[in-house]
Amino acid sequence: MIGLCLGLAGVVWAEVPTAEFTLAWNHTIEKIRWEEDYRVTSEGLLLGEARVKGSGAGMEIPDDAELRDGAWHYQRQMPPLQPLRVGRTPEAGDYQLCFNQRCHAMSEWLGPPKAEQPALELWSCAAQAVGST
Template sequence: MLGLCLGLAGTIWAQVPAEQMTLSWTHTIEKIRWAEDYRLTNEGFILEQARVKGSGAGMEIPADAVLKDGSWHYKPHLPILPMLKLGRTPEAGDYQLCVSSTQAGQQCHSMSYWVGEPTTEQPSIELWGCDIPS
């Protein structure tokens, strides 16, 4: 079964059944909420949609974005991403990760639910698609 692996340098810290996921966080400087919706395939992540509550440092809203329910919605045009590498420190706060699969339904938790609190000793994490036991 296709799932989501969380870890670093190929070492798996957690496996979560997932066919789709939403990764969201609050920008550390601008304090603005950001969210990205991905579909997971055997080749990697397809970024299907992104949302941001406003603009700011490094957060330019694309020209084709549409304001809906207080957020700017847009579709990024990126190739399939084989892996996501995320910065993760106590000062920045944690990501929220919502995963869904046909077998496990939908779950939303802070990333620390699966891999523990962010630490200065381990300031990043990687996410990739992997086969997990049924």
């Protein structure tokens, strides 16, 4: 089964057995929630729809975005990301991974964000089946 690996420089810190997920976070300054939907493929992570609940510093809403249910919805055409690199520091707060209709803080798998590990990579990988050894 294909899944999502979390780690850095190819070193796996955690595996999440999911083929689809939403990466969610709050903007560090504006405190506005962002969400990006991804599909895990053998080529990498494919970005689907993205949503943001407002605009502000460094948060320009694309011209083709549509306002629905209190958030701007849009899609960007990008090649598969392998890996997707994100910053993760105590000051910025934690990301959430949402799948199977539930959101989880990254800290559930990785512990809290640490200043000495300010980056995280997500990539597609062969995930262990739940219950296998």
